[in-house]
Amino acid sequence: MTEIAPSVYLDHAATTSMWPEAVEVMQQEFLRTGNPSSLHEAGRRARRVVEESRELIAERLGARPSEVVFCSGGTEANNLAIKGLYWARRSANPLRNRVLFSSIEHHALLDPVTWLAAHEQARIDVTPVDQQGRIRLDALSEAIDSNPADVAAITTMWANNEMGTIQPVREVVELARAHQIPVHSDAVQAAGYLELDFAGTGLDAMTVTAHKLGGPVGVGALVIRRELDATPLLHGGGQERDLRSGTVGAALVAGFATALDLTVQHQSESGPRIEALRDRLVRGIERVVPEAIINGDPETGPGHRLPNIAHVTFPGCEGDALLMLLDAQGVQVSTGSACQAGVPQPSHVLLAMGFGDAAARGSLRFSLGHTSTAADVDRLLELLPAVCERARAAGLVRSRTS
Amino acid sequence: MYLDHAATAPPRREVLEAMWPWLTQHFGNPASHHEYGEVAKIALDDARAKIAALLGVHGAEIIFTSGGTEADNLAVKGIALADQERKHLIVSAIEHPAVLEAAHWLERFGYEVTELEVGQTGLISPESLAQALQPDTCLVSIQYANNEVGTIQPIAELAQVARQNSTWFHTDAVQAAGWLDLNVSNLGVDALAISGHKLGTPKGIGLLYLNRRLEFEPLIHGGGQQDGARSGTENVAGAVGLATALGLRAELGDQAARLSGLRDEFICQVEALGAELTGDRTARLPNNASFVFPGRSGESVLVDLAARGIVCSSGSACAAGSDEPSHVLTAMGFDRTLAQSAVRFTFDETFTEEALAEVVAALTLICG
Numbered sequence: 188m189t190e191i192a193p194s195v196y197l198d199h200a201a202t203t204s205m206w207p208e209a210v211e212v213m214q215q216e217f218l219r220t221g222n223p224s225s226l227h228e229a230g231r232r233a234r235r236v237v238e239e240s241r242e243l244i245a246e247r248l249g250a251r252p253s254e255v256v257f258c259s260g261g262t263e264a265n266n267l268a269i270k271g272l273y274w275a276r277r278s279a280n281p282l283r284n285r286v287l288f289s290s291i292e293h294h295a296l297l298d299p300v301t302w303l304a305a306h307e308q309a310r311i312d313v314t315p316v317d318q319q320g321r322i323r324l325d326a327l328s329e330a331i332d333s334n335p336a337d338v339a340a341i342t343t344m345w346a347n348n349e350m351g352t353i354q355p356v357r358e359v360v361e362l363a364r365a366h367q368i369p370v371h372s373d374a375v376q377a378a379g380y381l382e383l384d385f386a387g388t389g390l391d392a393m394t395v396t397a398h399k400l401g402g403p404v405g406v407g408a409l410v411i412r413r414e415l416d417a418t419p420l421l422h423g424g425g426q427e428r429d430l431r432s433g434t435v436g437a438a439l440v441a442g443f444a445t446a447l448d449l450t451v452q453h454q455s456e457s458g459p460r461i462e463a464l465r466d467r468l469v470r471g472i473e474r475v476v477p478e479a480i481i482n483g484d485p486e487t488g489p490g491h492r493l494p495n496i497a498h499v500t501f502p503g504c505e506g507d508a509l510l511m512l513l514d515a516q517g518v519q520v521s522t523g524s525a526c527q528a529g530v531p532q533p534s535h536v537l538l539a540m541g542f543g544d545a546a547a548r549g550s551l552r553f554s555l556g557h558t559s560t561a562a563d564v565d566r567l568l569e570l571l572p573a574v575c576e577r578a579r580a581a582g583l584v585r586s587r588t589s
Numbered sequence: 590m591y592l593d594h595a596a597t598a599p600p601r602r603e604v605l606e607a608m609w610p611w612l613t614q615h616f617g618n619p620a621s622h623h624e625y626g627e628v629a630k631i632a633l634d635d636a637r638a639k640i641a642a643l644l645g646v647h648g649a650e651i652i653f654t655s656g657g658t659e660a661d662n663l664a665v666k667g668i669a670l671a672d673q674e675r676k677h678l679i680v681s682a683i684e685h686p687a688v689l690e691a692a693h694w695l696e697r698f699g700y701e702v703t704e705l706e707v708g709q710t711g712l713i714s715p716e717s718l719a720q721a722l723q724p725d726t727c728l729v730s731i732q733y734a735n736n737e738v739g740t741i742q743p744i745a746e747l748a749q750v751a752r753q754n755s756t757w758f759h760t761d762a763v764q765a766a767g768w769l770d771l772n773v774s775n776l777g778v779d780a781l782a783i784s785g786h787k788l789g790t791p792k793g794i795g796l797l798y799l800n801r802r803l804e805f806e807p808l809i810h811g812g813g814q815q816d817g818a819r820s821g822t823e824n825v826a827g828a829v830g831l832a833t834a835l836g837l838r839a840e841l842g843d844q845a846a847r848l849s850g851l852r853d854e855f856i857c858q859v860e861a862l863g864a865e866l867t868g869d870r871t872a873r874l875p876n877n878a879s880f881v882f883p884g885r886s887g888e889s890v891l892v893d894l895a896a897r898g899i900v901c902s903s904g905s906a907c908a909a910g911s912d913e914p915s916h917v918l919t920a921m922g923f924d925r926t927l928a929q930s931a932v933r934f935t936f937d938e939t940f941t942e943e944a945l946a947e948v949v950a951a952l953t954l955i956c957g
Contacts, residue, residue, distance in 0.1 A: 194624065213612070259654075259655030259656075262821035263655070298812075404822055404825065421687075422693075425686070439792065514624055519621070521623075
């Protein structure tokens with residue numbers, strides 16, 4: 188096993204380290220046994236842990252416990268939401284075959300929606316975004332009004348994973364409500380930094396995952412209104428009110444609940460702290476690499492941009508080269524979504540925002556998290572000028588030789 | 590005394606220790622292209638390679654899932670949905686709901702499902718499978734060993750019959766894994782599902798072996814992890830745990846034979862108390878002893894045993910709490926009342942003569 192040298196981890200939006208308290212809770216659960224569906228004491232105890240976790244998660248998300256459906260993570264929750272709503276709404280009324288979704292959704296929605304189009308005769312209506320990466324409500328409104336009766340579902344992420352732009356979720360719900368169209372929101376990135384009041388927003392379904400909050404990989408939840416019909420993705424034992432079969436692990440959900448609880452408890456303190464760090468990072472980059480372009484909503488705060496994300500274009504540099512050079516110095520960043528890392532294609536999110544190919548490829552995402560410090564930011568700023576210079580030189584060599 | 594290992598087994602210390610670093614310091618996302626990501630990816634690939642070696646398959650044929658239910662769903666739906674020409678499936682009547690429900694869900698897409706009848710001990714004959722096969726049968730899904738009655742199916746023979754019809758063969762090996770041969774070439778299957786928590790990992794990890802030549806439709810779409818077969822951030826700790834657990838089970842050696850002997854002795858003594866064995870006497874998992882208690886309610890036997898500190902179950906945990914008799918027992922020809930008197934004991938290799946004597950003593954008092 189390779190030992191990792193002390194390093195500067197600025198990729199918390201890909202995944203973040205677990206809260207020690209969450210690790211501890213999981214450790215305790217690991218040492219016990221019991222299938223939550225079993226009727227005996229071991230089973231009942233596991234069930235109690237699952238139900239108490241469900242209650243805590245519901246409370247922290249402004250939802251009712253019965254609305255929390257546990258599953259294996261954000262990707263599964265998004266698949267369940269969009270396919271489940273599409274299938275159920277379409278069986279109820281075959282005319283409903285249109286899915287409205289924004290051009291900056293995560294692959295975990297983009298791909299299932301594309302699949303619905305290819306295999307299930309869904310029609311896809313993509314809502315454009317503005318230059319800051321915010322969904323255009325006028326375009327969405329127009330898309331709905333063109334034929335409200337044929338819309339199966341609308342999905343719009345709460346905050347974008349690459350840019351951190353916060354979406355006007357309440358306004359989307361308003362537009363949909365008039366026609367009783369269900370709205371789902373992928374809140375995977377938002378959950379760490381924004382207050383998610385499920386009931387208050389009027390959403391019909393919402394995705395949250397543990398490992399972006401300092402919980403374990405392998406567990407997440409789809410929060411979904413009880414009265415809403417959705418077709419399950421996984422069939423079997425009928426767990427999770429028949430919406431998601433499979434044994435739910437008490438350790439995973441307990442770790443999830445602990446992480447979410449701590450995240451929400453610390454939000455009022457950690458949000459401003461991390462935002463100050465992010466601003467230090469952004470101002471620092473402007474100082475040490477003056478030609479860098481800071482992307483996304485220039486304004487911060489609720490309704491604008493997540494406090495932990497900075498997205499920056501370095502003209503003349505390849506993002507991949509920057510990433511590797513920084514990594515070699517012990518600084519971990521990302522060129523965008525981890526899920527598409529390694530795919531030599533510019534991000535669909537940046538293209539949707541109107542970026543050219545070169546700018547889209549020459550960008551980095553810095554994402555801070557609960558363990559980030561000022562020293563982390565300063566270390567990055569110390570390394571960045573030389574790294575940019577080398578990346579630019581490498582880019583020049585490549586353009587000359589190709 | 591915990592005798593419900595078929596529902597879930599206690600996580601093993603070695604497994605937890607192997608997982609530990611991946612839950613704490615090495616937390617990277619294996620899809621990330623920096624050191625944290627690379628380290629996680631190496632661990633994931635290593636776990637995949639170890640498991641592939643145990644099954645005698647290629648690493649690319651192992652798909653990590655959230656558990657057995659997802660693996661079964663992926664096999665049944667994934668294989669059938671990719672085959673637009675052939676719209677007939679065969680499953681056994683005593684499959685786990687993860688297979689049965691997945692198969693019946695396909696009916697909405699125009700698929701036809703045949704539920705294969707089983708004999709009194711739960712066995713499926715290759716002849717009956719041969720008769721049920723149609724030119725348009727795309728998939729046969731038969732469990733390796735039953736979760737309630739422990740009956741082991743002649744998988745290699747059944748898979749052979751399916752192959753002669755050019756039909757894909759999936760086996761739910763969730764209960765068999767850890768006790769029976771998992772070598773895919775020996776079995777001749779195209780897909781095989783395993784769940785970690787029956788083998789000593791925490792819940793939330795499983796896998797599907799899927800023949801590389803097979804076309805299939807993924808169930809969960811997204812970032813394209815695992816070559817697009819199953820999107821979603823990979824559970825590295827879980828995968829490492831599963832590789833460790835399967836490795837430990839492969840080293841069981843003659844424990845299975847010893848346990849079978851103990852199981853037979855246990856069966857013999859419980860039968861002497863008036864209970865009736867369910868499932869096959871010889872083609873049977875070494876750790877399963879299941880009975881019906883004529884004239885009694887299974888639930889009351891369970892309660893009485895629990896009062897004496899012995900934990901077991903009436904059958905599948907997934908069906909626990911339901912008033913319906915087990916679909917497995919009714920398919921095997923038991924009437925409803927008798928099926929409702931079922932009690933299943935499932936142990937592991939730590940089961941001893943002393944434990945056996947204690948359970949028999951408790952049952953003697955309860956049934957006396």
